[in-house]
């Protein structure tokens with residue numbers, strides 16, 4: 001079979017780094033995620049994945065762990081709300097819907113830029129059920145108005161917030177929480193120091209992507225909608241699963257966890273809203 005050539009640049013191209021990491025995780029003796037579909041997809045793409053800087057087990061495990069937390073939080077929400085809407089924003093080529101395999105009662109919507117959605121259509125199998133893709137920037141107004149506001153909603157956006165300006169991130173959060181009845185927001189963020197050090201991230205440097213929004217105090221976000229409550233903040237450098245990383249990576253994280261600014265370089269956030 002002819003492999004798919006990819007010529008994306010900027011933020012859309014960064015999804016190839018996370019996809020590649022999940023594929024490499026699947027090739028570990030004991031994978032964190034075991035994402036066979038990601039592995040199959042990478043084998044169908046003609047791209048210089050080496051330029052993404054995903055070179056060692058620790059970066060593979062780091063990406064896979066982040067995805068695992070968001071999978072687990074989403075699954076938890078769906079167990080309590082089997083009729084929910086899932087808004088999976090900036091989905092890239094993430095096979096979250098395949099990994100979670102939600103029941104048919106769940107409405108699942110994957111959103112990303114049109115170029116990315118076209119690739120998804122070509123490369124990933126239809127997961128079945130009440131599933132659809134929306135080809136749009138998340139900052140455009142129209143797409144969200146089309147989502148029926150009739151169910152509890154979990155909005156998952158992994159690897160997105162840092163590519164938005166703070167104003168666009170705030171507006172997105174306010175539009176979701178203002179329109180869709182109640183639910184949760186699950187997303188990761190860079191800290192302000194992380195955004196200043198962005199050129200050190202190979203996937204950012206080599207794609208020409210630009211990071212804008214670094215979150216200082218996540219509690220500030222609670223003020224953006226009445227009824228928005230921060231449930232969990234997990235620092236990437238302190239995730240229990242980091243135990244699967246190499247000793248040198250764990251030592252590096254141990255040091256970072258003790259340095260103000262660096263300890264908040266990446267965080268996973270879970271909010272509930274009414």
Ligand SMILES: C[S@@+](CC[C@H](N)C(=O)[O-])C[C@H]1O[C@@H](n2cnc3c(N)ncnc32)[C@H](O)[C@@H]1O
Nearest residue numbers: 011012014015018090091092094137138158159
């Ligand atoms: C680091 S990748 C993460 C992709 C996926 N969530 C994952 O974990 O593999 C960043 C993604 O954000 C998407 N993105 C960035 N800004 C966006 C916007 N304004 N609207 C829609 N998608 C956006 C990119 O197209 C890309 O798919």
